[in-house]
Amino acid sequence: MSPNRRARSPTLELPHNPVFVSLLAYLRTCIPATSQGDVTDKRTSRRDRPWVFRTYSGHTSAEASNRLYRTNLAKGQTGLSVAFDLPTQTGFDSDHPLARGEVGKVGVPIGHIDDMTALFAGIPLDRMNTSMTINATAAWLLALYIAVAERNQIIPAQLHGTTQNDVIKEYLSRGTYVFPPGPSMRLISDMVAYTVDAVPQWNPTNVCSYHLQEAGATPVQEIAYALATALAILDAVRDRDDVPANALPRIVGRISFFLNSGIRFVDEVCKVRAMAELWDELTRERYGVEESKHRRFRYGVQVNSLGLTAAQPENNVIRITLEALGVTFSKNARCRALQLPAWNEALGLPRPWDQQWSLRIQQILAFETDLLEYEDLFDGSHVVEARTRELREAARAELEKVLAMGGAVAAVENAYMKQRLVVSHTERTRAIESGELEVVGVNTYTEAEASPLGSGAQLTLRVDESAEREQIERLEAFRIRRNAAEVDAALQNLKDVVQAGGNVMPPSIRAAASGATTGEWTDTLRGLFGEYRAPTGVVASRANESAPGLREVRDRVHQLSDKLGRPLKILVGKPGLDGHSNGAEQIAVKARDVGMEVVYDGIRLTPDEIARSARDEGVHVIGLSILSGSHGTLVLDVLDRLRKVGLEDIPVVVGGIIPEADAEQLRRAGVRRVYTPRDFDLARIMREIVDVVSESIPAA
Amino acid sequence: MEALEHKIPFPGAARIGITGAPGVGKSTLLDTLVRSLRPRGDTLAIVAVDPSSRASGGALLGDRIRVRSGASDPGVLIRSMAARDRLGGLADSTRAGVVILSAAFDRVFVETVGVGQSEVEVAALVDTLVYVVSPGAGDILQFMKAGILERPDIFVVNKADLGPLASRTAGELENGLALAEGIRVERRPPVLVISAQDGTGIAELVDAMDDHRGWLLEGNGLSEHRRRGDEAFVLETLELRYGSYGLEAIGGPDAVRARIRDDTSAFTAIEALSREIEQALRRSARSEA
Numbered sequence: 001m002s003p004n005r006r007a008r009s010p011t012l013e014l015p016h017n018p019v020f021v022s023l024l025a026y027l028r029t030c031i032p033a034t035s036q037g038d039v040t041d042k043r044t045s046r047r048d049r050p051w052v053f054r055t056y057s058g059h060t061s062a063e064a065s066n067r068l069y070r071t072n073l074a075k076g077q078t079g080l081s082v083a084f085d086l087p088t089q090t091g092f093d094s095d096h097p098l099a100r101g102e103v104g105k106v107g108v109p110i111g112h113i114d115d116m117t118a119l120f121a122g123i124p125l126d127r128m129n130t131s132m133t134i135n136a137t138a139a140w141l142l143a144l145y146i147a148v149a150e151r152n153q154i155i156p157a158q159l160h161g162t163t164q165n166d167v168i169k170e171y172l173s174r175g176t177y178v179f180p181p182g183p184s185m186r187l188i189s190d191m192v193a194y195t196v197d198a199v200p201q202w203n204p205t206n207v208c209s210y211h212l213q214e215a216g217a218t219p220v221q222e223i224a225y226a227l228a229t230a231l232a233i234l235d236a237v238r239d240r241d242d243v244p245a246n247a248l249p250r251i252v253g254r255i256s257f258f259l260n261s262g263i264r265f266v267d268e269v270c271k272v273r274a275m276a277e278l279w280d281e282l283t284r285e286r287y288g289v290e291e292s293k294h295r296r297f298r299y300g301v302q303v304n305s306l307g308l309t310a311a312q313p314e315n316n317v318i319r320i321t322l323e324a325l326g327v328t329f330s331k332n333a334r335c336r337a338l339q340l341p342a343w344n345e346a347l348g349l350p351r352p353w354d355q356q357w358s359l360r361i362q363q364i365l366a367f368e369t370d371l372l373e374y375e376d377l378f379d380g381s382h383v384v385e386a387r388t389r390e391l392r393e394a395a396r397a398e399l400e401k402v403l404a405m406g407g408a409v410a411a412v413e414n415a416y417m418k419q420r421l422v423v424s425h426t427e428r429t430r431a432i433e434s435g436e437l438e439v440v441g442v443n444t445y446t447e448a449e450a451s452p453l454g455s456g457a458q459l460t461l462r463v464d465e466s467a468e469r470e471q472i473e474r475l476e477a478f479r480i481r482r483n484a485a486e487v488d489a490a491l492q493n494l495k496d497v498v499q500a501g502g503n504v505m506p507p508s509i510r511a512a513a514s515g516a517t518t519g520e521w522t523d524t525l526r527g528l529f530g531e532y533r534a535p536t537g538v539v540a541s542r543a544n545e546s547a548p549g550l551r552e553v554r555d556r557v558h559q560l561s562d563k564l565g566r567p568l569k570i571l572v573g574k575p576g577l578d579g580h581s582n583g584a585e586q587i588a589v590k591a592r593d594v595g596m597e598v599v600y601d602g603i604r605l606t607p608d609e610i611a612r613s614a615r616d617e618g619v620h621v622i623g624l625s626i627l628s629g630s631h632g633t634l635v636l637d638v639l640d641r642l643r644k645v646g647l648e649d650i651p652v653v654v655g656g657i658i659p660e661a662d663a664e665q666l667r668r669a670g671v672r673r674v675y676t677p678r679d680f681d682l683a684r685i686m687r688e689i690v691d692v693v694s695e696s697i698p699a700a
Numbered sequence: 701m702e703a704l705e706h707k708i709p710f711p712g713a714a715r716i717g718i719t720g721a722p723g724v725g726k727s728t729l730l731d732t733l734v735r736s737l738r739p740r741g742d743t744l745a746i747v748a749v750d751p752s753s754r755a756s757g758g759a760l761l762g763d764r765i766r767v768r769s770g771a772s773d774p775g776v777l778i779r780s781m782a783a784r785d786r787l788g789g790l791a792d793s794t795r796a797g798v799v800i801l802s803a804a805f806d807r808v809f810v811e812t813v814g815v816g817q818s819e820v821e822v823a824a825l826v827d828t829l830v831y832v833v834s835p836g837a838g839d840i841l842q843f844m845k846a847g848i849l850e851r852p853d854i855f856v857v858n859k860a861d862l863g864p865l866a867s868r869t870a871g872e873l874e875n876g877l878a879l880a881e882g883i884r885v886e887r888r889p890p891v892l893v894i895s896a897q898d899g900t901g902i903a904e905l906v907d908a909m910d911d912h913r914g915w916l917l918e919g920n921g922l923s924e925h926r927r928r929g930d931e932a933f934v935l936e937t938l939e940l941r942y943g944s945y946g947l948e949a950i951g952g953p954d955a956v957r958a959r960i961r962d963d964t965s966a967f968t969a970i971e972a973l974s975r976e977i978e979q980a981l982r983r984s985a986r987s988e989a
Contacts (some may be wrong), residue, residue: 592758599780602765609771616777
């Protein structure tokens with residue numbers, strides 16, 4: 001049965017059609033329960049509709065991801081949340097050198113319209129709510145989505161969904177930006193201006209505070225920086241020539257947010273309430289929006305992943321459940337959509353069974369409890385209202401500070417926000433090391449029964465190594481069968497329109513339909529806007545003299561430095577496309593605190609660049625950080641390069657999300673130490689780095 | 701080391717310092733300079749000096765990340781160094797590095813954060829000092845009070861894309877320099893307005909740097925300048941090691957200066973003078989005993 005036929009007649013296979021099953025589940029919850037008898041022991045009130053249940057997923061290929069989506073929908077998921085692989089997120093085709101090792105690992109590879117068609121095969125786009133976690137290349141992926149819909153005779157106005165499209169947080173924590181801040185903001189505002197009329201049910205941007213919390217932000221910082229970003233976007237849109245003033249309220253109403261929910265769930269309830277209050281006020285005062293429906297604070301959530309532990313991972317189910325409460329408990333501040341990570345995210349990629357478990361948490365919360373039968377539980381609570389007020393005022397002050405600098409974009413360029421985040425994260429790391437911040441199973445209650453769950457290797461999904469090769473083969477075949485002349489014309493049109501200041505969406509949709517690839521679209525814009533390197537923020541971190549164990553390690557570093565004749569020098573960098581730099585930054589800061597000279601080379605490095613840096617800087621040891629699962633390929637490439645430049649004696653240590661079996665392989669290939677999220681004691685890591693360098697000094 | 705100093709043909713590479721407060725765009729400027737000079741065939745070395753922590757002795761060397769244009773280019777070398785060794789002196793290796801690199805590359809840039817003392821030290825290390833300023837960064841009186849106007853050979857106002865604010869700052873700098881004219885008789889440093897981001901004014905900056913080098917090379921200008929730099933370096937090092945008491949023991953700064961002749965490398969002088977100071981101090985200790 002061809003995908004197109006399925007798309008047009010979904011009613012033909014009712015029991016099996018996953019969309020139908022999920023819609024049934026959804027509709028069921030709207031029908032009021034009939035009531036008789038005693039109010040106190042029967043369900044009498046109408047239940048609210050629950051939030052949209054999503055699971056962030058995608059991997060290997062469009063086809064494999066499509067199967068996963070249909071399975072999840074059949075299990076009761078009510079909306080899609082697409083995870084794209086790093087090359088797609090950063091605008092590289094699967095066969096680009098920087099894509100090596102990354103294809104299909106952290107999400108689905110989408111290179112062109114045929115991939116997009118395969119991704120949504122059998123899923124009627126006019127009835128599905130699709131959230132796409134895509135930022136720098138958001139305009140391209142939306143263009144592809146629209147082009148696929150149009151191929152199925154679905155007009156854009158019928159589409160429901162979201163593109164994350166928040167480049168500010170990419171600069172601050174996630175690292176998948178491409179262009180500099182100015183052009184990136186222009187692309188975002190183009191999408192907002194385009195969708196408000198052409199795709200009115202679409203959320204063109206989801207302003208994110210999620211990633212800020214993952215990068216260590218406090219609740220006040222989460223609120224302030226996310227709101228600053230939202231204001232930056234709205235100001236940019238408001239100032240456009242092609243947006244009439246009377247469209248502004250509607251545009252403001254289309255801005256939605258993507259929040260985090262941490263384990264301190266009482267604070268999280270207060271945080272969201274504070275944010276909703278501030279948003280209501282800002283939209284009224286700054287943009288003159290009068291209708292309250294356009295001032296509503298709409299947001300989706302993924303709960304905290306930073307705090308998920310690799311040790312005693314089963315505990316994470318409890319953490320995830322409690323964190324879901326923070327954003328569902330208060331009706332007036334309830335999320336519109338919720339994504340729960342799986343219990344084993346700190347170990348590797350979740351399997352379908354793991355995702356199912358997290359989905360069940362949502363379903364039990366929504367359907368078995370009475371949470372949705374009540375009005376807001378916290379209105380009138382002096383405890384919650386006091387804390388909410390406290391957070392609101394502190395956030396307002398921090399927001400004013402950022403606005404005084406010139407807004408979110410200025411605060412990115414001068415590294416202010418990034419520095420604040422690095423400082424918060426450093427404090428958190430130190431608090432965990434010192435035991436001041438207790439994490440069960442990690443720094444307290446660490447004695448545990450032998451786990452019946454088995455070892456790490458069996459507990460996660462392994463992306464087949466052939467995935468990359470197969471995706472490249474599909475890409476090459478696609479390039480041959482498309483109409484090259486049409487593609488060239490479309491790309492030229494894209495360049496001309498964008499250069500002349502026109503909206504990026506229409507020419508992008510044309511390029512998508514003609515068969516342009518992700519890399520080609522992005523390269524066209526790279527040619528116009530340039531490529532960007534964001535400030536790292538590490539420099540602001542003050543050295544902490546009194547941390548436990550620090551003095552002892554520092555003495556050892558000094559001793560070794562004296563022996564070496566100059567200070568111990570370490571290169572810290574991230575090969576490949578993974579941009580989550582927080583871990584690497586923490587290591588860099590700690591290494592500085594113990595007296596090392598740290599060459600922090602940042603993200604998106606090729607193995608060649610790493611080897612050259614190591615040689616030119618004369619480092620004694622190299623630390624690599626990779627969280628995208630591409631460590632197998634990339635680390636071996638780096639070791640190979642080091643051999644080629646004669647640096648095979650320089651020890652290499654690696655940190656990241658690395659299953660034990662892979663770690664074993666890396667060690668056999670010559671990596672001296674492998675660190676995973678289990679290794680939170682940075683002082684110990686520093687001690688081991690000193691040991692590793694001592695071991696490699698030739699005996700005098 | 702000494703042998704190396706002797707073998708380096710004079711004048712060797714142009715040694716250019718790029719300094720200024722944090723955030724003014726020094727790294728971006730260097731990145732643009734790399735892109736503009738490499739096509740001309742010049743090989744470039746960049747010594748990026750970052751502040752180090754007094755207490756831990758460690759340092760975060762984060763400049764190389766901002767100068768990406770040379771990442772895969774064999775004609776560009778970037779070496780990051782910490783400003784201070786644990787004793788607090790400008791690391792010996794910075795000077796040694798610059799000398800060695802100037803034997804192998806056409807131009808050597810030294811990038812530092814311009815904060816008081818280290819500015820003076822960098823001035824002693826390079827032939828041409830470029831001071832980078834952000835528009836609206838503060839009135840010129842502050843610059844004059846900090847004594848910043850006296851050292852640099854070229855002033856650069858970055859972020860020309862900010863338009864009038866940048867040209868106003870340039871104007872203020874020029875007025876300040878005119879007022880300070882009494883100190884700088886030989887040559888008024890030019891004030892250039894550039895945009896490191898889009899490359900505006902970069903060609904003029906390169907010309908100004910080449911121009912300054914040409915001016916120094918007339919007569920004895922450059923060798924005189926380097927000798928003064930050597931003197932400052934030797935004095936600084938000896939003072940750090942032995943204090944002013946130690947210097948006095950061999951006749952004070954003037955006597956030291958007289959000892960540094962053209963054909964002696966600074967490092968040789970430091971070793972020889974250190975031995976002398978130690979002997980002198982031992983003698984006076986004995987005579988007091």
